[in-house]
Amino acid sequence: MSQTRFRSVVVGAFVFSLALALFGTSGGCGDDDQIGGDAQVVSDVEVLLDAEVPADAQVPDPFDVTERVEVVTSMGTFVLSLYGNGAPQTVVNFLRYVDEGAYEDTMFHRVIPDFMIQGGGMYADWSDAPRIAPIPLEIMEGLSHLPGVISMARTDDPDSATNQFFICVADDSGLDDDYAAFGEVESGYDVVLSIAGVRTETVGGYEDVPVTAVIIESATRIGAP
Numbered sequence: 095m096s097q098t099r100f101r102s103v104v105v106g107a108f109v110f111s112l113a114l115a116l117f118g119t120s121g122g123c124g125d126d127d128q129i130g131g132d133a134q135v136v137s138d139v140e141v142l143l144d145a146e147v148p149a150d151a152q153v154p155d156p157f158d159v160t161e162r163v164e165v166v167t168s169m170g171t172f173v174l175s176l177y178g179n180g181a182p183q184t185v186v187n188f189l190r191y192v193d194e195g196a197y198e199d200t201m202f203h204r205v206i207p208d209f210m211i212q213g214g215g216m217y218a219d220w221s222d223a224p225r226i227a228p229i230p231l232e233i234m235e236g237l238s239h240l241p242g243v244i245s246m247a248r249t250d251d252p253d254s255a256t257n258q259f260f261i262c263v264a265d266d267s268g269l270d271d272d273y274a275a276f277g278e279v280e281s282g283y284d285v286v287l288s289i290a291g292v293r294t295e296t297v298g299g300y301e302d303v304p305v306t307a308v309i310i311e312s313a314t315r316i317g318a319p
Contacts, residue, residue, distance in 0.1 A: 156180030156234060162280060162316045163192055167202075168309040169289055172282025173316070174244055180234040181276035184246060184255070187229045188276065189315065191257050196224055197313040202289055204302050208264045211289050212247055215258035218307045220297075225256040232274045239266035242279040242286070263290040 160178030164171060178185040191197055191214070200223050202213035215223055231252040239245060243262045246255035255274060263286060279286055289308050297303045 154179040156236065159280075159318050160185065161189060161318055163189075163313055164316050165197075165282075165313045166311045167285065167289070168307070168311060169292075170282060170285035172285045173280045174277050175280040175319075176277035177234060177237065180237060181232050181274060183229050184232045184234075184274045184276040187226075187255070188246075188259065190226065192313045192315060194224075195312075196257060197310050200310050202304065202308040202310070203300065204260075205290055205292055205294055205304050205308070206302050207290050210260040210262050210264070210266060211286060212258060212260040213308075213310060215247075215256070218309060223257060228254045228256050231255070231272075232276075233271065234275055237275045239269045239273065239275055241265070242283050243275050244277045244279070245269070245273045245275040248273065261286050263287060 156179045157177055158179050159175040161176045163174045163176065165174060176185045176188065197214050199217055200214050201216060201218050202211050203216050203220075204212040215225070217223060228248075228251075229246075231248075237243065239262050241262055241264060243266075244259055245262070247258035247260050248255040252272065261279060289304075292304045292306065292308065294302045295305050
């Protein structure tokens with residue numbers, strides 16, 4: 095999926111490095127990261143950013159696709175294009191979970207038609223998937239929360255995103271200044287819409303839960319185009 099994008103020119107360039115600790119283990123079923131929800135962080139990580147500005151450096155295009163991820167679900171497959179130049183910390187964080195296989199067997203636990211689908215943080219038995227420490231809120235200029243855009247879920251704390259993400263299925267641009275969008279659905283958006291249309295129910299304290307669990311079977315890097 096694509097959208098009309100505003101591209102800004104930034105003077106200089108940045109070089110970033112990110113050190114991430116190994117995954118901790120989940121302490122069982124806790125509160126989930128969601129828009130307006132709460133969460134418990136189960137391990138720590140240190141985020142290091144070192145900025146250098148060489149005089150002759152070329153400014154990277156924030157909308158260059160730096161990696162693609164194939165997500166296989168119980169309802170079909172979709173592919174995500176990620177913008178590592180525009181949202182470097184967020185993309186590195188997401189790919190860490192992908193590379194560790196942390197999304198395998200998690201579910202889309204929150205589905206709201208005409209809004210978004212949310213998942214990546216819980217298994218079908220409602221136990222928590224492993225999480226590393228949260229990352230700071232990172233706003234990518236020009237990437238709005240329009241249909242097909244992927245963004246990070248979080249708690250009321252802006253700097254609390256860990257493993258949960260959501261994919262917009264409507265114009266959710268009201269979230270632009272508060273949530274970290276970092277990529278778009280490249281193909282398989284029909285699968286995303288099918289997930290958004292499933293029948294839901296309330297389970298315990300969780301609303302908008304699919305009656306039949308929608309499982310992420312795998313999430314795998316497939317390279318930049």
